[in-house]
Amino acid sequence: MPASPIITSVFDLFKVGPGPSSSHTIGPMKAAFDFRERVARLPADVQQPADGIHVHLYGSLSATGKGHGTDRAVVAGLLGWQPETTDPVALLALLRDPAVTYPVPVGSQTLFVGPQHIHFERKRYASPYANTMVLRLTTGEQVCYEEEYYSIGGGFIIRKGEPETNPDTVAVPYPYASMTELKAQLAQHSLTLDTLMMTNEMAITGRTRAEVNTRIDQLLEFMHKAVRRGLRQTGVLPGTIKLSRKAPILFKQAKGMSHTSDSFLLFLNAYCLAASEENAAGGIVVTAPTSGASGVIPGLTYLAKQHFHYDRATLRAGLLAAAAVGFLVKHNASISGAEMGCMGEIGTASAMGAAFLTRCAQPTGNINAIEAAAEIGIEHHLGMTCDPIGGYVQIPCIERNAMGAIKAYNAFLLATSGAASFQKISLDAVIKVMKATGRDMSTKYKETSEAGLALSATEC
Template sequence: MIKNCITTSIFDLFKIGPGPSSSHTIGPMKASLDFLAEMNALKPELLTEPLAIRIHLYGSLSATGKGHGTDRAVIAGLLGWTPETCDPVQFSLILKEITNEYTVKVQGHTIKVDTNSIIFEKGKYDSPYANTMVLKLLIQDKVLLQHEYYSVGGGFIYRKGQKISTTSDKTPKYAYSSMKELKAHLQQEQITLGELMLANEVALTGCGKKEIERKIDTILDFMHKAVRRGLKDKRILPGTIKLHRKAPLLYQKAKKLALTSDSFLIFLNAYCLAASEENAAGHIVVTAPTSGASGVIPGITYLLKTHFHYSAAQMREGMLAAAAVGFLVKHNASISGAEMGCMGEIGSASAMAAAMLAYCTTQNINVMESAAEIAIEHHLGMTCDPIGGYVQIPCIERNAMGAVKAYNAFLLATAGDSSLQKISLDSVIKVMKATGKDMSKKYKETSEAGLALSATEC
């Protein structure tokens, strides 16, 4: 058995929830929901009036939490809302007014929470992760319960001393932690990547193959609903930037140029912008692998479905290939913008999309690996420097650029001999991790440098 093998499910990687940031909205919502359960598990005799809740946000959660909706997310979780089922309209109304107050129910007690319950800590905090939250239940000034949470990208969270909502306790049928080990299974067992991934999903989730396939179809449906909504919605995006949506106009232009040779690229850009603008609006999207990168794979898959007429079976195969690459990046580096910069988000999504395109076309694991490696290689060092802390500039257009890079990586991988590729996927992921570690924190989702300072009038 391979030690520290990947035990993440495809349904952990592709999660449904509200935008604009999986690490700043979905993760914190899950953390506060977990804290709500922990409060309700306390011995009743410990709870005496007056009770209060305090949420301390550190790192990128503090720096860009306002623009990313972290304050709304922690309140939503304390109210018992979940990312998968919350109403995005109601979610957007939380704390719309500074005087808004909410009631948290704990074992018959009512605890009032408002903007004063959330503290954006600007100082340094000794933590192993960039996005840290500390939640406290107080009786007057005495701490009755305290938990430290880490939002590590893509809506995954850890609680200090315990992993939650991240990995399965079960063992995959084919254990691996690198592309080298994954390829060894395929060669030894003489099975396809799709067969291996499905077998692992069965082992990790306990679901049958038909149920897993149905759930993948549901994920794709949510992705494509976001694209379709975004192609129609012309409203200005929320926030102080007052950014106008581009997807509807670009889509109309694409239709007028439908007979030109490169029209599919215009359509692809429109589809990616549409889903990403929906994310920026705080609407329901799918983490792919993060909310900030939730336009790349939805745009690619919408193109494959509506223009190239891929079958449902082909789309599932592509999603499994994308997940395999996403698992490797998450396991051996990070998909978090606060850890890796934008190469962790758009870079990962681009690699996943390139793998999807290559595998659907060739069914060749070596070509798939080359496509993914090329995509990551050409996102190395990309900063995460959102203007105003909003997932808008440069995030929205980067989704379209990431998809185009994915398509080009696919072309480069399929045009040559993949056996001649000098850099392996495992190697480039190691470089990615080292680059993220060396990158200044100013360029990792803090809005303290780069483009974030280039348009102060926004």
């Protein structure tokens, strides 16, 4: 039995929330909400003297937080908003007027939070994670109470002093922490990947099989709504780049070329751009595994449904296979752009997409082919930087979603060509390489907008 088995739920990996960034928007919103809840439980003698709430952002939360809307997300969390139920229009309206402040109840009094209470710290902060935020309840210059949080990618947060996961809280029937261990469980118990993933998910969440399936269907619908909205929306995305949406144009071209060999790629590009442009606009998307990569899986699943006509059961099985790959990367490396660069986001999404396609194409799912597809997907994203222009999740992020999906499709083709057994590099091995590459990569290329493409264009 592995010492630290994966006990992440499918519904923690795939989360519904507003764009443009899971680590900069969803994570900080959850952290601020948690802080609000903890402050509400403080003794009156701690609450009463307080006269201010201050939020200090470090790492790429500071470097690119403005472009990612981190300040708005923090205010939303302090107001008691939750990612899945947030109105994206209302979220975009927060802090639009710098003179407006927002009420936060603290015991019997109300404190007000505005732009002056959110501090984008440029100095380095001693922390085990790249994205750190410190929230303080203050009386003048004195700190009455504080909490430190780490946004580790995909909307996952850790509060200082608490473990990321506690294996003792859940006993999964089929524990694994690597692909090698996962395959051993499948062989030992004569299981399909579908059965193992579903059984573990029911144990982790306490949901029935029918409830898990219903929630997966809902996630797919959230993804496909983002695609459909993005295919209809025109105009310019928010921010100073003034980037025009392309998805509707590509979709129109694809329909006009439906009888040509290129239409397949045009449709896939249009679907991925559509969801990714919705994310960039602050719309509701699904982290897959992050918001910055929320165009890859939605685009591929929309293609699989609309063009390949897979039924619901097949799409669910494919999404479980994608989740298995996402779990392995998150558990053994990272899905955070601030930790791994874009290979942690688009690279992981591409690998997950390749696993999804491979499982959907096979009646029961060949685990060796699924592993090979995922390995190829990561292998050909190794070293990819995260260097967003202006700190916005737009250039190169939107097109990278489409490119990641195309690579996922090709990885699926390579893995199902009958040569999966010839694959020399295992998924476990490439994830180790991914982790080492991310560790060695300069912080300038990890979501800080300090180098690379971020410096190649002058905003106008």
